[in-house]
Amino acid sequence: MSMILSAEALALAEGRHDDPFSILGWHQTPEGGRLVALVPGAEHVWAISRETGAEAELQHVTNGLFAGKWEGGRYRLRARNAQSTWDFEDAYAFGPVLGEIDEYLIGEGTHRRLWQVLGAHVIWHEGIRGVHFAVWAPSARRVSVVGNFNIWDGRRHQMRRRGATGVWEIFVPGLMAGEVYKYEILSADGVVQPFKADPVGFGAEHPPQTASQVRELGLHLWGDGAWIGQRQKMQDIHAPISIYEVHLGSWRRVWDQGGRALSYHELAGQLVDYVVEMGFTHIELLPITEFPFDGSWGYQPIGLYAPTIRHGRPEEFAAFVDAAHRRGVGVILDWVPGHFPTDDHGLRRFDGTALYEHADPKEGFHQDWNTLIYNYGRREVKNFLLANALFWLEEYHLDGLRVDAVASMLYRDYSRRDGEWVPNIHGGRENLEAIDFLKEVNAEAYGGAPGIMTVAEESTAFSGVTRPVHLGGLGFGYKWNMGWMNDSLRYFSRDPIHRRWHHNELTFASSYTYSENFILPISHDEVVHGKGSMLGKMPGDGLQKFANLRAFYAYQWAHPGKKLLFMGQEFAQGREWAHQGALDWHLLDDPLHRGMQALVRDLNKLYRDTPALHWGDCDPSGFDWIEADDAEASVYVFERRAPGADPVVVAANLTPLDRTYRIGLPQAGTWCEIFNSDSGYYGGANWGNLGAIEADEIATTRRPFSAEVYLPPLSVVMFTPA
Incomplete structure (x- = not known):
């Protein structure tokens, strides 16, 4: 003693x-x-x-x-x-593992490879193999790593505090990948916190279990060099980008094995094959960062550095991404840096204090989602999130990040009444710290991973979302066009007899189409929470519903902006999406549903192969109205263009009446009908123009030439010079 x-x-x-x-x-x-x-x-x-x-x-x-x-x-x-x-x-x-440079960068909040020093790493240290654990908990009195290896006893592996950085570390010899663990934290006031999962853990147990799991990074041998080399060209604003948004858990299930979800290995075959067959250029994944509650669809993550174990291990997720790249398909991740859930094993009061979140609920609590808001003004928190973005782009070769709920990050009064929010230092409503964070993420992402893209889900008129950071913008590559989505869905859901009174719902978008680099999203948000399916939104009887939906998709693919469609909508899923089940693939036995799938497949091919339909998605010189004012007939005609390529003229008749209609054309001669949404191949009545029209020298709607065109009911047709 x-x-x-x-x-x-x-x-x-x-x-x-x-x-x-x-x-x-x-x-x-x-x-x-x-x-x-x-x-x-x-x-x-x-x-x-x-x-x-x-x-x-x-x-x-x-x-x-x-x-x-x-x-x-x-x-x-x-x-x-x-x-x-x-x-x-x-x-x-054993001595410490972290070096002085790591300590300095962590303390400064500038460690861009934070995942290389925090978390759980299988290493050799002083001649012995084991696992190095490191975690940030600056207000803790004591931190221990606990797991099956020490019978979850916080006395056995009490960690070493690293100076003023707030980081604790320990090397536990003899441990291997696969060990489950959490952190036991004694707060400054002497209270033992609930066991915490590792904020920088690379794996987790299967839900409903909540422990982190030691996983090794870098086990997959990549073979996607050709894709990475051409990625910048494939994701440029002038390139065709058509995105298939997927919830991996409900895309398809294995019913003869209890209805389990597909593994990453199975998805690397089945999903990638399907996306290639359908002609989409990208897969966008609803969040696969580890999350405890299936009903959140991943939008309430706890393991931001861990691909969910629901489909396999990290190296298997890497193999899925690699498989997509080898087939020429990009992979985008829905990324959620805006909030996190209040589960006891997560980030909430991680070390007994409001560490990752704001202490004041007027700043730190999301009323809509019952979640907590990151404190972007704390350098270590901003570093944690910024490094996480780079982690997915570098370690898993992801091609882009779609940032969720950007509007909620930009404004301190988002979804709050007067008196429920705290103004910024200037008395305004903008969240200056979040704005700086988003700028830094985009600057670092584009600078560190050439060819990637970032996408903002942003529903307000915030200026400069896709303007480069050095020019005063937020620096995103693309923004979801929520205004176009709302207006066009509202229009197409109307009975055609009323559409003439709402003609501007389709033309208004052209007033701001080129204010940002836009993606046109028909996402999961449009087919949940009682909104029904896309097919269910359409008016009319069964055949008219399909005709309206075919016209809507054709209009979407012809309109300026990159394309995004949520899974199941490509074959007109009849019911609202439910994450617990799977898509109704049996509907493809019906010719109408099979025809819708063929229409989307052909639209993707046409869009990809026709420069006029994609080059000007984000360039105003690629679009011009020919007829925008014929509300009485509910007819719209516009031209798509690209340098050195044939133009495409698009005509939409959005009433159930067939029409013979004179449309203006930019040049004389024969124009081929390259697309008709009423084709019998797609389930339509097969009415059209027998493959071509002839332009004569009759000036119409500011065009020197024109032609009589047959416009089938509820249809979109497209023409290009022969």
């Missing part, structure tokens, strides 16, 4: 000591070398020399704490009680 102060001994044994490495392990003292070990449950403990095999029994001090003389040299420990004897490496025999 004289070798250790009684107060310190008791604090160690009870897990209340804030510097366990100062006592445990081997230390040189005025009385000579001293070895102290904390082995709860042991009755005897010996130190065994690695060099000579000599043994020295340690004296029991109190509550599992043993101490004795040891004159140095590498050692192992042997412990015994009435039931068993066991040998083990002493975690307190």
Whole structure:
């Protein structure tokens, strides 16, 4: 007992000591070398020399704490009680892993590769293989890593505090990938917090279990060099980008195995094959960052650095991305840096304080989603999120991040009444810290991973979302066009007899189409929470519903802007999406649903192969109205153009009446009908123009030439010069 102060001994044994490495392990003292070990449950403990095999029994001090003389040299420990004897490496025999540069960058909030130093890493350290754990908990009095390997006892692996950074670390020898673990944290006021999952953990247990799991990064051997080399061209504003949005858990299920979801390995085959067959250029994944509650669809993540175990291990997710790239398909991740759930094992009051979130609920609590808002003004929190964006782009070769709920990040009064929010330092409503964070994310992402794209889900008129950061914008590559989505769905859901009174719902978008680089989204948000399916939104009887939907998709693919469609809508899923089930693939036995699928497949091919239909998606020189004012007939005609390529003229008749209609054309001669949504191949009545029209020298709607065109009911037709 004289070798250790009684107060310190008791604090160690009870897990209340804030510097366990100062006592445990081997230390040189005025009385000579001293070895102290904390082995709860042991009755005897010996130190065994690695060099000579000599043994020295340690004296029991109190509550599992043993101490004795040891004159140095590498050692192992042997412990015994009435039931068993066991040998083990002493975690307190090993020095720190983190270096001074890492400490400095973490403290400054500028460690762009934060995942390389925090989290759980399988490493060799001082000649022994084990796992290095490191976690940020600056207000904690004590942090321990716990798991099956130490019977979830927070006394056994109390971690080392690293100076003023707030980081705690420990190397646990002998552990391997696959170990489950959490952190036990003693707050500054002496309260033991609920076990916490690792904020930078690379894997997790299967829900509803909530522990982190040690996973190794870099196990997959990539073969996507050709894709990465051409990615910048494939994701440029002038390129055809057609995105298939997918919820991996409900795209398809294996019903003869209990209805389980597909694995990453199966998705690498089945989903990628389907996307290639359908002609989409990209897959966008609803969040696969680990999340506890299936009903959140991933939008309430806890493991931001872990691909969900629901479909497999990290290296299997990497193989899925690689498989897509080898087939020429990009992969975009829905990324959620706007909020996090309040689950006890997550980030909420992580070290006993409002660490990741704001302390004031007027700043830190999302009323709509019952979630917590990140404190973007804290440099370490901003670093945690910024590094996470780079993590997915670098470690998993993802091609883009679609940032969720950007509007909620930009405004302090988002979905709040007067008195429920805190103004910024200038008295305004803008969240200046979040704005700076988004700018920094985009600058770092584009600078660090050439060819990637970032996409904002932003529903307000905030200026400059896709303007480069150096020109004063937020720096996103693209923005979802929520105005176009709302207006066009509202129009197409109307009975055609009323559409003439709402003609501007389709023309208004042209007033701002080129204010940002837009994606036209028909996303999961349009087919949930009682909104029904896309087919269900359409007016009329069964055949008219299909005709309206075919016309809508044709209008979407012809309109300026990149394309996005949620899974199931490509074959006119009849019911609202439900995450618990799977898509109704049996509907493809019906010719009308099969025809809709063929229409989307052909639209993708036409869009991809026709420069006029994609080059000017984000360039105003690629679009011009020919007829925008014929509300009485509900007819719209416009031209799409690209440098050095044939133009395409698009005509839409959005009434159930067939029409012979004179449309203006930019040049004389024969114009081929390259698309008709009323084709019998798609389930239509097969009315059209027998493949071509002839332009004559009759000026119409500011065009020197024109032609009589037959416009089938509820249809969109497209023409290009022969």
